[in-house]
Amino acid sequence: MSKMESLKSETLENDRTGQPRAVWAIAFACVISFMGLGLVDPILPAISHQLNATASQTSLLFSSYNLVTGIAMLVTGFISSRMGVKWTMMTGTLFIIAFSFLGGMSGSIGQLVGFRAGWGLGNALFIATALSAIVGLSTKGSAKAVILYEAALGLGISVGPLLGGELGSISWRGPFIGVSALMAIAFISVGLLMPKVPKQQNRSKLSDPFKALRYPGLLVLAITAFLYNFGFFTLMAYTPFVMNLDEHGLGYVFFGWGILLAITSVFVAPRLQRRFGSIPSMSVALLLFALTLLAMGIWTSSQTTVIVSVIVAGAFLGTNNTLITTAVMEAAPVERSTASAAYSFVRFIGGALAPWLAGKLAEWYNPHVPFYVGAAFVVVAVLVVLLGRGFLRHVDSAAGH
Template sequence: MSITVEKQPSLLQQPKAVWAVAFASVIAFMGIGLVDPILKPIGEQLNASPSQVSLLFTSYMLVTGVAMLITGVVSSRFGPKKTLLAGLAIIIVFSALAGSSSSIGEIVGFRAGWGLGNALFIATALSAIVGAASGGVARAIILYEAALGIGIAAGPLLGGVLGSISWRGPFFGVAALMAVAFIFLLVMLPAGETPTHHTSLADPFRALRHRGLLTVGITALLYNYGFFTLLAYTPFPLDMGAYSIGFIFFGWGLALAISSVFLAPRLQRRFGTLNIMMLALLLFAVDLAAMALFTDTKAVLVVCVVLAGVFLGVNNTLITETVMISAPVERSTASAAYSFVRFVGGAAAPYLAGKLGESINVHVPFWVGAACTFVAIGVLASGRKVLAHVDDHEPAPGSIDEARAVTVGD
């Protein structure tokens, strides 16, 4: 008697709808670091100071954080396809408008609109991939995480290549690629069922009453100050061409993607979640302190930027998993509350870093970023008791909400 074993389809054997969403996801995640290489050229050609140019990050992250509160409300009423298409349409319009701008104020405003579209898209893309993928939820999540990593790493590189031609190039490039993604999704993604469970706008605020979630949110807010300082201010003391800056931050994004997927789980299993989070934050704070000490030495800045990707990748993965089990609320609600706190609070960093660099000296922004990250360690340590259960939790394999939160956190 022979036993027939059903062979699972290859990970790459997916419907066209899956590849359409994955492609759009890569482009959406590129937007995080796309403008890094063109910050200095924009400042030079539009006569803007570093603090003014850094507002491109502040407006983008501020609106993204606030919009995370409404993404659940929108998608639970209109469904994933309409939400995805709305997000893409908003990104197309505002990225094209940013490329057509003639003043720094216009670009900052249009980047804010871009943040709204990005929030609608990235908070919904995973559920769309899971709904269309073959081979189970776990395989769909692998594809989604791959898109996330490729996008984060490729964003600065694409920005550098197009930015070496003109600072307008990255904005128009994103608009064109997103237009292609919009058409793919419109044609290939099935409409799906209309959701029956509606999320309330007040749910994330209620979730912050739980001390564990609030502790993790404040921790993220503080270390995000250091993170956004590194991302938005470092191109100015580096003082290199767009292509060089893009290649450096490509190394940062690659290190972040690899460490978040491969290194973080291994360290977590061996040493515990909170211990590794505090170690990663300590190493990131030391990294920023080294950048403060050697701001005038470009080689040190380059090495520290890439190393920061390792520390941030480990911490982002573990802190987001902690968010999911820090409060007895739905994971999507916990994700929205956490993202709101960390992005809205941390969004001030790019502007303040530029102001400190202009009014005092180029070393101070990194010192302040290092100090905020050190304080984050203390905040996290203060919540050890309420977070002691995190290593007793066995995450459900293939959890959609958990993977969505990881994406939002990254």
């Protein structure tokens, strides 16, 4: 095929899909990457039982992962502006492959928590770069690019628990090794399908994410995410211990949760944004999520109530995730990768504290308290959004453009 024919073929492909081939290659890798998060949920009780760990100790699998991810987010822009988007993503993928496999070989909860921290480093390099790459390469605007990213997130999270439940029913080590194999596929797909992306002309500095947080709009969104992540990771890390289900059952519950998350991310959130605006829609979604956590706190002993609440919460979280991620991309006049890094740093710190705190609250008091505390944090997140809405008036028009 001649160079002209090759260019024509690529152009026709872009016309059919509406997006460059590179965007789809990254989205495919994101699906596999996010499957890794959902794979772990169904096996949390099994890990706790077989490694003789308490719920709070097992929840450190999320804490170490999120803590390292959040801190590493501060250097993703610095690294990617020097290595390039493609090689940064592939390096992150290699870290995930290695540390997830080592996690599957662990002999104690301490080793597993440590390897999850290494996994978090790879996750930071991959996710922050993937989001900014999809937005930067998209020909359909940042709002639709974020929807594609959130759809990949929802699809990966929804399918992951099913696979995790199947592999986890054989051994709790199975999902970790499964993640390693899946990310090997992602590594190959990015390497083969994604073309070389030009490096940024202006290299990022280590101080850029901190400087970005000086913009009030971005800071408001970061604090909001920090707070609502207490509710999010209470649901993710703590509910498996109170549902009293086996690996298959937990896999089906979180599959339903992920399906609703994906549907609302792609179809519901954009319509709410266009009709009501980002801030009102975000506030209502978070308030409904807080009420769902409150219901789980009141009726913790009701297995049916907790299961239904977890699944329904996916709708509110999917809506909010798309709305807040779209707003972040337009909240400050900085590089999108820098905005994503600054926001994610603050957000993941909340995600690091919440799982451990939920487990400890249950040990110190009773199984109801983690849900009450999670709901309270989400309510405060709503107040922060409403009080800071004056700094976010421009995000809807910018995202739409």
